[in-house]
Amino acid sequence: MTDPAYWDTYAKSSKPRRQTNAAGETTWFNWTQYPDHGPGAGVLAISPGSVVLELGCGSGGNLAHLATLGARAVGIDVSPAQLTAVEDRWGGQPGLQLRHADAVPFLSETDTEFDAIYSVFGAAWFTDPDVLLPLVRKRLRPGGVYAFSHRPAIEGCYGCQASYIHREDADPFIVKRWDYEPDRWVEILAGHGFTTASAEVVAAPPGPKTFGTLLVRAQA
Template structure:
């Protein structure tokens, strides 16, 4: 498998920057889906001003920055220095936002702090073995704290650990990273197995348009 930092550095260079304002004219916003101006927002985390939240795989930092703008103390972690460089350039002066380059499970196991919510938007919760990640998240959540993550729903018949390909140049082989795909009911069973409660996994339909792939959103409470 490809070194994960190299893979996500490559991916970062292919992704457009987040718009300066969304459809409502806001300069920060929270988006769980792969579609602009679609789906729920930060209310899924159930965290108010003064709460502490961890973003697993924060990428270029837009969601974590939005939380910080609302008074939440947000920590965003990512393995990609390119992603984090872009996040710091745009959001680095925002009060209440911390950005760190570190692998998700390593941070969860080594950090001594607890969080009111942990979340991942097409991030580390999709690309980390749940047998490693879920117990580590459970240890870092305060009682009643929320875990929420989103990713693409699985392709029918392709479940468990899958290969995810990141394209490069026309004469280069794609980079390969692992991802974990499960049906909603399986995610619910896994989270209960690792000590979570109030578990809910749903697929949010795509907005009207040519694309039909929805977004899997999974939530649970410690």
């Protein structure tokens, strides 16, 4: 399992999700790093009764929203601090289930079939796709959706890159992430048996923003 201390450190530096969004909703889905921006849960094409898995659920806001839509929403995370935050805020939400687990062992061991698997700035960014994608593909029902988002790749910096989790009074933790251009993600997904793969960079909202959000979607 990835060292939980890395992501517990990250959790401490993360701002909690607002109590309501601009529309006054207490739960909502957000693929991008900007509030009230970009597409929502429709990307996953789920309906009441769907079984959905989030790889790296963080503080659980997106997962809780899917539960309110009637999904069985399963979230895994390696950080106990993140899972505690989910329990504290969303623990009473029917349909929401949490597991302390890393993505690769969980997908290797579970026998559950999912209608959708997704990741928002989570495990899909920090796991070798040649390891992760065959496991995701195996656990999706026919036609099921796999989608993920994270920061776009820096031009010329593709493949496995170093990412830094800063901490006070100590050197940062260094973790691996995998960055590719949108067209390359489509090729990678097709190579692992996914269909109707698409990838785009969702532009940042107006203002002094410097980068958008990579959003990738495919079907089993």
